[in-house]
Amino acid sequence: MSSTPVRGETEVNAKVALTEGEGVPRLTAVSGPGAGRSLAMARALATAGRHATNDLVLADPRVSGVHLELSRVGGRIHVRDAGSTNGTWLGAHRVTEIELAAGAELTVGDTVLRVDTDDGARPAARSESESFGELVAQSQAMRELFATLERIATKNLAVLIQGETGTGKEEVARAIHSRSARADRPFVVIDATSLPESLAESLLFGHEKGTFPGADEPGVGYFEAADGGTVFIDEIGELPAALQAKFLKVLERHEITRVGGHSVSKVDVRILAATHRDLRHEIDAGRFREDLFFRLAQTRVQLPPLRDRLEDIPVLCRKLLSCIAGERSVLIEASALAHLQTQSWPGNVRELSNVLVRAAAMATDDVIKRADVAGEGDGFRGAREERTVLDLSGEFAPAKDKAIERFESVYLAALMKRCAGNLSRAAREANVARHHLRDLLKKRGLYGVSWDAKDDES
16 A cells, blocks of 8 residues: 555545454554554544654654544444544545554555554453443443543542533533542632633632722632632633633642732642643644643543444433433333434534433423434534534634635525525525526535536426
8 A cells, every 4th residue: 555645536434344353453553754653442532643642643744733533443443534634545545534444554644554453452441330420321432431530530630621512521520529539629610711801810810909990809719719629621722822821830830829919829729621622733723832731631531422422322311311300200212212323413412411301391291202303313403514613713814714615605505405406596596696606606616516506497
């Protein structure tokens, strides 16, 4: 297999079914700049890339900071391209997601990776419990995560909790706190997305009397309020650059200075942080301090998305319905449960909870049937592009261009679908010139692709 595949070939999602061996799959760099590095997939989840915090570090300049997201599926490795710059290649085909068994080879940058079987390695230990705090699961990945959380909860380590929106990051933080020696001390939550820029420093570190208009009394900040306990910072990736340096000082010295003051106060807090972003991408883009990352990530845990652990849906439904129903006893039919297990759940456990709230309200005789969740599919919620949260990071002009591009793509696709591919009819409905609509469709790669772009009336 060539280490430099031909670009511009078909991009595919694929599964490669090769002979499976016993033991744990191992991913090894067999040629190129990263040659010689390998990773036995003892843990259920891992990453590979150029950044030093990856489980498999590849010293290849054409490999992205975080290039691959890896998960173990029996004796195979499920590989997902993490939005890399130069792509992930199986021969001449660029792949976004693929499942590989022993003998398969991939190319990332100028490095060739091969999957083998490590007969001497075994999967990481899994917890005997199906719960950790409010989290419940049966899947291998989550039970391995529970085992990790049980070990680190009692240690006074900073923990970075990563995972998509709705996977339960705050629940993990609360459970860690409740299992720690600080359980009877404060648990203070800071949402970095809602910190007002003008007051953020005062809210975090406190202020002295008279520091600003309305400051008639000294103010205690979040860190002082949490002294002896735990501070959980949600969406740490949104913390403004100016505050990152001051936050680092708290982590390094365990001390704060109130706004408008000069005296230094010691604080004893454990820091737990969460983000739906991969901060290593933010470091590469210059938006997040690398030294702060390493202080936050003394231990890192990754929550898998619900789509990768659909076997957890039955136990999740039991847990969620017991919370939703209260004193009522709401049941769910097997057919409804089976339907829920076919969905991709972009909103993860939070979305599942919302679906069950609606279904429980509609259920006859407190039994959720297939019909009660019939509309809860990808078609009902719209295309993935419509559900994805806008990227509001970076400079204004590029962010605006991306938002416009997304709007045009989604609007035009829906328009042409409504008009059955009839260009003239679509132009009238959108109130734009027919030639302009055609140009927009071509610009967004939609003309003649998803439909025939018919010119005559239907």
